[in-house]
Amino acid sequence: MNATRAARHGVTLGWRNIAKFRHTPDQLLDILLMPITFVVMFVFLFGNAVSGDWHAYLRFVIPGIAVQALMFAMLGGALALNADMREGIHDRFRSLPIARSAPLVGHILGDCLKYVLSVVLVFAFGAALGFRFGGGALAVAGAAGLLMAFALATCWIGVLIGVAARNAETVQALSLVLIFPLTFGSNVFVPAEKLPGWLQAWVRINPVSQVTDAVRALTLGLPAGGSVPASLLWSAGIAAVFAPAAVLLYRRRG
Template identity: 85%
Template sequence: MNPMRTARHSVTLAWRDIVKFRHTPDQLLDILLMPVTFVLTFVFLFGNAVSGDWHAYLRFVIPGIAIQALMFASLGSALALNTDLRDGVYDRFRSMPIARSAPLIGHILGDSVKYALSVVLVFAIGAALGFRFGGGVPAVAGAAGLMMAFALATCWIGVLIGVVARTAETVQALSMVLIFPLTFGSNVFVPTAKLPGWLQAWVRINPVTQVSDAVRSLTLGLPAAGSVPSSLAWSAGIVVVFAPLAVLAYRRRG
């Protein structure tokens, strides 16, 4: 299949997913309510305990919650894909003269709208509470690019789960096993130095930690050190590993 035709088919199917949001806006409830809940809960319940002042904690935690919101949004993507597969929608796609990977790529591109909305909402709530960007426009744009790159990369993991799982309950179980260690076992909510020594080793190599550090540094105008290239390397590595696996699993699923 010609790459240009694959791209065109993928964009067409991505538009299908976007139109679904317009007709069934309840699909957006998870990405709208989850960020609000996490921001308010962690800032006001744990802000004073972690940083001594919730205003200071707000600057630390908002970039991390944005990453966490993206991870949880990928759960919704996996569930939606699994539902379409079980309902026979993708059987119809297989019978059409389109690239075999186009439905999966289109699904990811369509869900990128949800990811963008989720990130915007987190930072909007943060701004209402007093969060202010310390970096310039290029740095903030770079942070947005890093977040979207990581979201689109991890979405391939969600696609793989959505394809191989036979029930929605299995999708949720597998996704939670992935999301909780990555998000809560990172420095999203607590600085690495304040964590137990045995946990710090895992936190330092956790990809969510790398992305959170990079976004935190860029949005606050702090030195990014090696977190930016590490974030890009993790995103690229996840795509290289899980995108082929997801496409292969999709082709083998009858």
């Protein structure tokens, strides 16, 4: 009964966050513009240098940019949560007869819209440039599921940062310190074998690389190897560590 009640409260607050986007659509500008900017910048500036042909590079980089877009969407969610806490909205939530975890669950459910928009936009813009899915419908659905699982896991990192930080500047600093090594120190933009040997070891165990490999294989119809189970394990591990930590810190701040 308590779990059902908490889920109902979380869904209600999740709808609140979605309603905020309708009234302040400018909150979605970074989600809409960032993926397009990265696709244009990397495909046309570095495509010929990396793959010899930007059309070939487009097939390589689009799945990776989808993963990267989710990481930057996490930053936006952390900033929104931090702003709500600094403005006292969550103090009001604590005075209501709702589950203590409901505000965080609602925040994450509301952010799911951002994650879906980011992924759809990356692949839609990629398709406009010539990207084509090589896998079947089931494989593409599996890739979408992996992306959402990874997004829901990493968003707990954003929740923890949003709760812990005292201001927006700290949220941005902590998030970027995390996002840049994970995304640019991966195989999102360059194949691991083209990187220096000392960097390849990190790239191969990087969770962003694992998810990118899995999504790339599923969307292009290539052998996935062990990247799919590795992606699921990383998602489960990240959620198992950061979700309890975020909820505990949120309760202590109350």
